[in-house]
Amino acid sequence: MRIGVMTSGGDCPGLNAVIRSVVHRAVDVHGDEVIGIEDGYLGLIEQRARPLGHDDVTGLLTRGGTVLGSSRVEHHRIHQAVDRAAELAAGLGIDALIAIGGDGTFTAARMFCEAGLPVVGVPKTIDNDVSATDVSFGFDTAVSVATEAVDRLKTTAESHQRVMVVEVMGREAGWIALEAGMAGGAHAILLPEKPFDIEAVCVMIEERFARRKKFAIVVVAEGAQPAPGTLRLDPGRVDQYGHRRFGGLGTRLAVELEHWLGKEARPVILGHTQRGGPPTARDRVLASRFGWHAVEAVHKGAFGWFTALRGTLVELATLSDAVAAPNTVPLHRMLEAEAVL
Amino acid sequence: MRIGVMTSGGDCPGLNAVIRSVVHRAVDVHGDEVIGIEDGYLGLIEQRARPLGHDDVTGLLTRGGTVLGSSRVEHHRIHQAVDRAAELAAGLGIDALIAIGGDGTFTAARMFCEAGLPVVGVPKTIDNDVSATDVSFGFDTAVSVATEAVDRLKTTAESHQRVMVVEVMGREAGWIALEAGMAGGAHAILLPEKPFDIEAVCVMIEERFARRKKFAIVVVAEGAQPAPGTLRLDPGRVDQYGHRRFGGLGTRLAVELEHWLGKEARPVILGHTQRGGPPTARDRVLASRFGWHAVEAVHKGAFGWFTALRGTLVELATLSDAVAAPNTVPLHRMLEAEAVL
Amino acid sequence: MRIGVMTSGGDCPGLNAVIRSVVHRAVDVHGDEVIGIEDGYLGLIEQRARPLGHDDVTGLLTRGGTVLGSSRVEHHRIHQAVDRAAELAAGLGIDALIAIGGDGTFTAARMFCEAGLPVVGVPKTIDNDVSATDVSFGFDTAVSVATEAVDRLKTTAESHQRVMVVEVMGREAGWIALEAGMAGGAHAILLPEKPFDIEAVCVMIEERFARRKKFAIVVVAEGAQPAPGTLRLDPGRVDQYGHRRFGGLGTRLAVELEHWLGKEARPVILGHTQRGGPPTARDRVLASRFGWHAVEAVHKGAFGWFTALRGTLVELATLSDAVAAPNTVPLHRMLEAEAVL
Amino acid sequence: MRIGVMTSGGDCPGLNAVIRSVVHRAVDVHGDEVIGIEDGYLGLIEQRARPLGHDDVTGLLTRGGTVLGSSRVEHHRIHQAVDRAAELAAGLGIDALIAIGGDGTFTAARMFCEAGLPVVGVPKTIDNDVSATDVSFGFDTAVSVATEAVDRLKTTAESHQRVMVVEVMGREAGWIALEAGMAGGAHAILLPEKPFDIEAVCVMIEERFARRKKFAIVVVAEGAQPAPGTLRLDPGRVDQYGHRRFGGLGTRLAVELEHWLGKEARPVILGHTQRGGPPTARDRVLASRFGWHAVEAVHKGAFGWFTALRGTLVELATLSDAVAAPNTVPLHRMLEAEAVL
Numbered sequence A, B, C, D: 001m002r003i004g005v006m007t008s009g010g011d012c013p014g015l016n017a018v019i020r021s022v023v024h025r026a027v028d029v030h031g032d033e034v035i036g037i038e039d040g041y042l043g044l045i046e047q048r049a050r051p052l053g054h055d056d057v058t059g060l061l062t063r064g065g066t067v068l069g070s071s072r073v074e075h076h077r078i079h080q081a082v083d084r085a086a087e088l089a090a091g092l093g094i095d096a097l098i099a100i101g102g103d104g105t106f107t108a109a110r111m112f113c114e115a116g117l118p119v120v121g122v123p124k125t126i127d128n129d130v131s132a133t134d135v136s137f138g139f140d141t142a143v144s145v146a147t148e149a150v151d152r153l154k155t156t157a158e159s160h161q162r163v164m165v166v167e168v169m170g171r172e173a174g175w176i177a178l179e180a181g182m183a184g185g186a187h188a189i190l191l192p193e194k195p196f197d198i199e200a201v202c203v204m205i206e207e208r209f210a211r212r213k214k215f216a217i218v219v220v221a222e223g224a225q226p227a228p229g230t231l232r233l234d235p236g237r238v239d240q241y242g243h244r245r246f247g248g249l250g251t252r253l254a255v256e257l258e259h260w261l262g263k264e265a266r267p268v269i270l271g272h273t274q275r276g277g278p279p280t281a282r283d284r285v286l287a288s289r290f291g292w293h294a295v296e297a298v299h300k301g302a303f304g305w306f307t308a309l310r311g312t313l314v315e316l317a318t319l320s321d322a323v324a325a326p327n328t329v330p331l332h333r334m335l336e337a338e339a340v341l
Helices: A015-029 A041-046 A075-083 A085-092 A103-114 A139-160 A175-184 A198-210 A249-261 A271-275 A281-300 A319-324 A331-340 B015-030 B041-046 B075-083 B085-092 B103-114 B139-160 B175-184 B198-210 B249-261 B271-275 B281-300 B319-324 B331-340 C015-029 C041-046 C075-083 C085-092 C103-114 C139-160 C175-184 C198-210 C249-261 C271-275 C281-300 C319-324 C331-340 D015-030 D041-046 D075-083 D085-092 D103-114 D139-160 D175-184 D198-210 D249-261 D271-275 D281-300 D319-324 D331-340
Strands: A002-007 A033-037 A049-051 A096-101 A119-123 A163-168 A188-190 A216-221 A265-269 A305-310 A313-318 B002-007 B033-037 B049-051 B096-101 B119-123 B163-168 B188-190 B216-221 B265-269 B305-310 B313-318 C002-007 C033-037 C049-051 C096-101 C119-123 C163-168 C188-190 C216-221 C265-269 C305-310 C313-318 D002-007 D033-037 D049-051 D096-101 D119-123 D163-168 D188-190 D216-221 D265-269 D305-310 D313-318
Touching: A002 A015, A002 A041, A015 A033, A015 A096, A015 A281, A041 A075, A041 A085, A075 A085, A075 A103, A096 A103, A096 A281, A103 A119, A103 A319, A119 A281, A119 A319, A139 A163, A139 A175, A139 A216, A139 A271, A139 A281, A139 B281, A139 C271, A163 A175, A163 A249, A175 A188, A175 A216, A175 A331, A175 B281, A188 A198, A198 A216, A198 A249, A216 A249, A249 A265, A265 C265, A265 C271, A271 C139, A271 C265, A281 A305, A281 A313, A281 B139, A281 B175, A281 B331, A305 A319, A313 A319, A331 B281, B002 B015, B002 B041, B015 B033, B015 B096, B015 B281, B041 B075, B041 B085, B075 B085, B075 B103, B096 B103, B096 B281, B103 B119, B103 B319, B119 B281, B119 B319, B139 B163, B139 B175, B139 B216, B139 B271, B139 B281, B139 D271, B163 B175, B163 B249, B175 B188, B175 B216, B175 B331, B188 B198, B198 B216, B198 B249, B216 B249, B249 B265, B265 D265, B265 D271, B271 D139, B271 D265, B281 B305, B281 B313, B305 B319, B313 B319, C002 C015, C002 C041, C015 C033, C015 C096, C015 C281, C041 C075, C041 C085, C075 C085, C075 C103, C096 C103, C096 C281, C103 C119, C103 C319, C119 C281, C119 C319, C139 C163, C139 C175, C139 C216, C139 C271, C139 C281, C139 D281, C163 C175, C163 C249, C175 C188, C175 C216, C175 C331, C175 D281, C188 C198, C198 C216, C198 C249, C216 C249, C249 C265, C281 C305, C281 C313, C281 D139, C281 D175, C281 D331, C305 C319, C313 C319, C331 D281, D002 D015, D002 D041, D015 D033, D015 D096, D015 D281, D041 D075, D041 D085, D075 D085, D075 D103, D096 D103, D096 D281, D103 D119, D103 D319, D119 D281, D119 D319, D139 D163, D139 D175, D139 D216, D139 D271, D139 D281, D163 D175, D163 D249, D175 D188, D175 D216, D175 D331, D188 D198, D198 D216, D198 D249, D216 D249, D249 D265, D281 D305, D281 D313, D305 D319, D313 D319
Parallel strands: A002 A033, A002 A096, A096 A119, A119 A305, A163 A216, A163 A265, A188 A216, B002 B033, B002 B096, B096 B119, B119 B305, B163 B216, B163 B265, B188 B216, C002 C033, C002 C096, C096 C119, C119 C305, C163 C216, C163 C265, C188 C216, D002 D033, D002 D096, D096 D119, D119 D305, D163 D216, D163 D265, D188 D216
Antiparallel strands: A033 A049, A305 A313, B033 B049, B305 B313, C033 C049, C305 C313, D033 D049, D305 D313
16 A cells, blocks of 8 residues: 655654654555655645655654644645545555644544545644543653653742742643643642632632742643633733733733732743653653554554544544544543642 | 551652652541551551651652652561451551552552451552553653663664663563663563564564664563573573572573674663652652542542552552452554564 | 851752752761851841751752752842841851852852951852853753753754744853753854844844755843844833843744744743753762862861862862953854854 | 764764764865764774765764764774875875774874874763863763662662662773762762772661661772772672673672671662763763864864863863873862762
8 A cells, every 4th residue: 555644733742753653564564655745734735745664764763843844724725625635645646644633633634534535543732632532642741841840940939939830831721731730749730621710829829838838839721711800910011922922821920920929920931842852751652552553544444533542552533533622621630630739 | 537658569659649649638638647657568567657747748749769668578477467457557546548559569458458457559560560550650750761771772782783682670561661662662672471582583683784774772571581492591600699680681681692693782781770760740640649549539438449540530440450460461562562663 | 167058149950969068078077067047148137047967958969949048138238237247157156158159149258258257159150150160050950951942942943944042041141052052053042242133143044944954943042132223123012021031032032033034933931940950960069069168168267269160170269250250151162153053 | 175084982972963063163164075984993994984064964963872883993903004094094085084082092093193194083981081181072971871870779779778789880980980979979989999898888888777867879880999808709600791791890799788788789780871872961062162173173283182171171182191091080089079978
């Protein structure tokens, strides 16, 4: 067979490990040809691809990012491309496509699948927001990076009796904040799933200081939401280059906390360090297993499915299950964290 | 309630995180008293214990080892103690015991439970050999340490065209070898679950060198077994201070490979570095969740049960399930690894 | 003798290692008493101190921050305290003071010394801006943290063909930017010592993209200065909560680069992660040596001097030499870096 | 000009960073051609080399080992080659050679230099045993790896009340043991420079246990020497595959300590993990500076010299100075460490 592989959406540690694993399994075991499509769906549309053999994937297991490149493509271009799905597949000479990506990638993959380009998905998400799999690769690395930052910030916060606000990734799902907060021993964890009351955060911090623990760590997901009306300083003053890109919630929260508490508060925005660099051991193993199973799924003809971790096993789930609803932090996980705070 | 907590068996990153989590949940939320029993069952027998409050567990989340100490106690002393179970509990004034340990600890815990000392278990194992839970804490840290070593050894092996034999922990279960081997991109992984043929290893290495990849990494579990008669050099010459403690299989394998291949081979025995130091973020989260759920189990009266990870949930399983058979690497996991080798 | 020890100014990995080393050398070898003064000069003024013995410094070698606390005290309070120097020393019963700090600390230390409170200094600086010593502890840790961030950002920049602007510490001295930039393989390094021309940075990046290296890493010290008139977007829009604290130059630079280049640019502000957490091995060794030599200096009566690294030796230099002028990056070091860019 | 560059002797983190820096400086700034000679002097003799341009050194800054390969060549082959020095240079068309290596490499380099092949040296040594430079690259990485291992071992030693013996590299110079021992807070450090008395080590450990610090860490250089007659167990039983390669001193010491102390002692032999993997930030900077200055030295005609760190400056020293005597740990450095033990 001739199998295309591509990476799509934001990058994530482990993408290259999947590519390597796909080539090892498909070329070395099944005798397939593997074609790497460049820059995600853009390369599919523009028919840019290159053959991938054993030597092309040497060293990829530990390398962050994606050697195939990635891109975000506008909806209407995707729809136009779906209409030419079979033609695009024929142009590259591929019998099937392994699409590594998140929600957006999978939504498009379903359309291509129905339009005659057979696709198997591999879930990729820093945020752990893909449903129907216990977890995907990249998340463990992001949590590790964020946890190490929290570890470092604790000693400096304590020395100077400060409040540190650490903003981590997570727009709709607060998994990184939850796990890095628990692993780092944060004193408050603010998630998109549950609007937060800044007054309650202030009360908690004041109680800590009253107990002579004169510092506090607040971990906040970039997508966390204040309960309406609770952030009272003029938001316009912070936000003009766009809430998301330059500072955003973490910075604003530090300003508010310093204002209301009368104690020094400092924001640290971890940003892109969470999605770069070598994957953790766990993410390398998971990415490698996903690549293996994706090739098997292609050979079984399981198109419209994606590789999913369920307990200790890698199984298959439908692309529809993945995109039905984002995987968000359930209440019982928040309760576990509260106990540790 | 008054709850005893103890750590038993070999140490493991995350033990202290469980202790901390038990204290936070029991003392702060339930208003329990928590008593830390020193040196595992030995402290129970000798009635050595100390109260644990919020301040006693500050800083424990990231600290390796166990502040309560641990020990290994002879079977007959355990049996004698079981006969006095109720008396020992009364002596310390505890209503229940949270026992953090592995197979041996759980076997004893069942006996104490039946003899009138109510016990909830928390599984702990570097080797990932406890059944009825997807995984336990400590394993991820061990795999991370071993993987980093393999990463480092690759560059030096390549520069000098050498074979490196990396011996990792795992007497009956080869999980560390499997995952560190996959994560490190090892070229052979030797597990206790499947006797290895050194000739096959030699053939693989020779093929690599023939393809101009002039180095190889072999990851071997300390408990891996050569197929009978395949290690041919005189074993007596290596082993006199005891196979397990001083070198053992990894060293012997390097000697054999160098002999049969005529290429330089070097052993690296990772040893105790795998079980020390701060837990990974993942192990901290898992240990904290286990502590939380162990306290809840005590309050529910779920004695004879232990906390188990099943998919994304922490549930309870019976101590009998844990000790029925060790959790070993199944064939399908080996196949996934072969594809990546 | 009875020796006071205190930490003053911003915290820095290795402070605790100095404290530990002072106690080990003074108490265990010389039979001195050591008194830890809390919160820097504030504790001296308020006469807050506690005895430090062998057990009080257990575990401090690897611990970030300072267990003695720190503070910044207004100039006039320092001057008032200097007038009462002998009285303050007598109140705590100390024969000498070991003051661990940077420029500000040393300037005050000179005054106390002349006013009758004998002081030996130990230099501490994240920024490496103390003169008359090759380097101080804390700097190596800061460079390591910043370099790891640059390493991680490279892969994500490359995958998305982006420009990453990494802002590191360094208000007057650009050492962290220089060394993290060299170690991370940055494509532009902007230092306070040399006003930068944003157009030149743009040209360099465009040439890289033209050579098909479609990403770039810019490392910028927080105190770097644009050549007058070269940042052309309205600065008022970025800076209202204070240039230093919330974003500052790195954010502004990313906005400008994106504007002028028409390519995606993202800022990452490393902030306080650079000054927290365990010191590197090198910083632990240097801090320990400084503590050892500070105690020896006290016993030699070398008041008004501080411990300085000169090549491989720890020697003594006068506090005046340290504060005469900040240690900034000389031209020849910039030239070495340019060759690597 | 046409410049050859080669790496020789044992590998070391930072070799690739030097190669990259040489290419950047020579090709991009001076317009030279650079030729990479394969496998050290062997490649010179066999005239195996390849051109190195900007693209060939992409990614080398962080990569351990040497992409040029290395080898050890017998003395008589070196002498034969020296007789053909000019011919070998002419064969490769090189005007000068940059030789990156240690003592052995430099000794040969002097001979080639005198015989008409102009050489500039760059010092490389894990052990820090090259004289006339404050330090060379690779050493900081080795110390970091060893220190992290000691950190990890401490918690497990404490939990089980054990003595841990950590064997690190260093045959003639004990620098790694000294610095990793100081940075890790070891309780005994045994160096080649000073024969050790095992009885004194036992006394120290017993005193620790008497003070209720019930564990100890001993860091020992592989080349440390027991005072005559002090290791009393039969050495023949340990050593048959060669003292150096398989276990050696660390293992033997653990056996002796366990025997004489009656306490559990465990050896950990760090081995090749110390010389592999990515260099620390400091080693990357130093390696890059050495490469820069080596190219400048070639252009100045400073043949027979090598790049040396002196304080904060990279200067030149003669190859004769480097090989006159190894750089060993002086008494005053041992005294500084004793204070911290």
